[in-house]
Amino acid sequence: MSEFQAQANLRGKVAVITGAGRGIGRAIARACADAGAAVVCSARTIAEVQEKSRMIEAAGGRSAAVAADVCDYPATEALFAAAADQFGGIDIVVANAGVSLESRKVEHSDPLLWKQTVEVNLVGVFNTARAAIPHLRRRGAGKMILIGSGSRHRPNPGMSSYASSELGTWMLTQTLAVELQSANISVNELIPGPVRTAMTGFGEKFAPEGE
Template structure:
């Protein structure tokens, strides 16, 4: 039996790129999948690919920053597929490039709103369902700027750092009732988001390092994150709940290092040990 058989997985941003690969991998592992995004045609294509391979999936078009729409979408998933076991927040926006005085403030805030508020809305809706059934796993995707400065991508970075802390808080709130939250950094993947960074004048001006990384051969396959998240969904990395896992990680090595990571309080947003000692 496939290790995710009889599980229901919700994948946001499931219509293309990393999200599509995550949805396909969840289905390969036996899960029934709900692909969520605003663009119906893209998630319908993801569903068609899953069904062609013998899996079961539905496409649910929704605006993640509209809480009522998210609640309606999750109610539909529960009604058509069953209780939600896995939530994977893959959606993301990064269109505000440059120093803050050059960024359109509405674009900057839109990045933050989609990334952070969208994740809040889905978690706020799914977590009570999971708590009621006594189990569940939530995976929130983070990225560049989560643990380091990103001067010309401050909106994206601020939202992703906030999602990391939010994941820690959520996990500490729910883990006692067998609901776990994880953060995953997929690494630098060539997607529609990075193509905008490469092709737009603002991206060329303020984010030339992205082009350099691709030229140097840094291009993580989306399957790396998808396989890691399938492992998380199956419970392999429960010890690391509330912490950061990365698409570039060697999953076997990571499994062996879990206890040491927890003992060192690693893979988390923390003050340095020196600063912590002063508090």
């Protein structure tokens, strides 16, 4: 396969990526655009995804930025409707939005932060998948990738909310894969491993666009 073919293997596809304003989501958005896909970048903060969308377009790609909170189902539905309206449909969904808000042991944890972590990491993924499915079905096929974590099977002090939400995402992935197989929609979980991002506390560094 030539370098051009490798870079253009998503030409004609439309990808929607949540949590695309920073970290892993930002990198995935760039990779999809480099491979030829039209990319809809979404996050709660519109400025971050607008910046990424402008970078993709400046490099010759097609992109749009849509603000949406994945914990809000109507807003998530509106995200996919906007993506389909602008680019004619949706082929790829990357459910990447996630947080780690509570790092204390259970007995000292804040119940509200514990709940918010689960809402973003699990309910938010459910909302994303639920809102995307009708659009993928209209295409006759599709790819859904849920970003997970190895923490789902590793009990660590102070990580109960994050690990519990990721374990739920793991089971949701398997259930969706079985439910959508007949519709030719593949569902997979991607576990990137340790990555330097703002959420992991190591900060993040991006290579200049075009490198």
